Amino acid sequence: MSAREFESLLGDRIRLTRGFFAPARAAELMATLLRETPWLAVRYENEGRPRELPRLTVNYGERSYDYSGLVFTPLPWTPLLAELRAQAEAQAETRFNALIVQLYRDGEDAVNWHADDSPGVGQDPIIASLSFGATRTFLVRPKGGSEPSLTLELQAGDLLVMRGDLQHTHQHKVPREPEVTGPRINLTFRTLSGPAPQPAVAHASRVVRWPDDGDK
Ligand SMILES: O=C(O)CCC(=O)C(=O)O
Numbered sequence: 001m002s003a004r005e006f007e008s009l010l011g012d013r014i015r016l017t018r019g020f021f022a023p024a025r026a027a028e029l030m031a032t033l034l035r036e037t038p039w040l041a042v043r044y045e046n047e048g049r050p051r052e053l054p055r056l057t058v059n060y061g062e063r064s065y066d067y068s069g070l071v072f073t074p075l076p077w078t079p080l081l082a083e084l085r086a087q088a089e090a091q092a093e094t095r096f097n098a099l100i101v102q103l104y105r106d107g108e109d110a111v112n113w114h115a116d117d118s119p120g121v122g123q124d125p126i127i128a129s130l131s132f133g134a135t136r137t138f139l140v141r142p143k144g145g146s147e148p149s150l151t152l153e154l155q156a157g158d159l160l161v162m163r164g165d166l167q168h169t170h171q172h173k174v175p176r177e178p179e180v181t182g183p184r185i186n187l188t189f190r191t192l193s194g195p196a197p198q199p200a201v202a203h204a205s206r207v208v209r210w211p212d213d214g215d216k
């Protein structure tokens with residue numbers, strides 16, 4: 001299967017396929033994922049203080065995964081997520097065995113500067129990211145730099161693939177955008193190998209029906 005047309009950025013280490021899913025399909029996937037995902041609010045402690053990740057997160061796949069210093073136990077693939085994985089694999093030209101599904105409930109939810117460089121993802125990971133729902137800004141900056149070198153507006157149906165040594169040289173971020181009122185779902189597919197991570201930080205998570213009981 002040949003890859004769909006994409007925009008090549010940062011020395012071909014980011015490939016952006018706009019409209020990988022057509023608007024109607026992207027909207028349908030947003031609604032289904034919003035409804036069917038058992039959203040988790042992740043609580044953890046930082047220097048003795050209780051914290052909660054500013055987004056809802058669920059892991060799928062065959063292996064536990066450490067992320068932001070937390071270790072997540074994955075759920076088994078659903079038929080829909082396995083189908084999306086196959087489509088992402090065809091475009092990224094690799095195989096994936098892990099998925100993080102994240103819900104940014106509105107523009108107050110975000111992910112801070114980081115690189116996807118957990119030991120489990122290997123030396124030069126290929127990571128495929130699918131976006132649904134509200135358009136959000138995705139920033140990339142060189143490690144050690146403060147100014148973004150790339151600013152993308154990720155729209156519903158877009159597929160972004162990171163590859164090569166990008167996770168060693170750069171960090172990325174989805175900033176808070178208080179003016180955004182709608183939810184966004186992001187799926188990142190990864191390939192994990194090596195020993196399973198051990199929990200580093202004690203945490204307790206809770207399942208959230210969103211938006212039904214988001215405040216409880
Ligand atoms: O939501 C996004 O577009 C990026 C998410 C991300 O960077 C991650 O899950 O590691």
Ligand SMILES: [Fe+2]
Pocket residue numbers: 114115116172
């Ligand atoms: Fe990331």
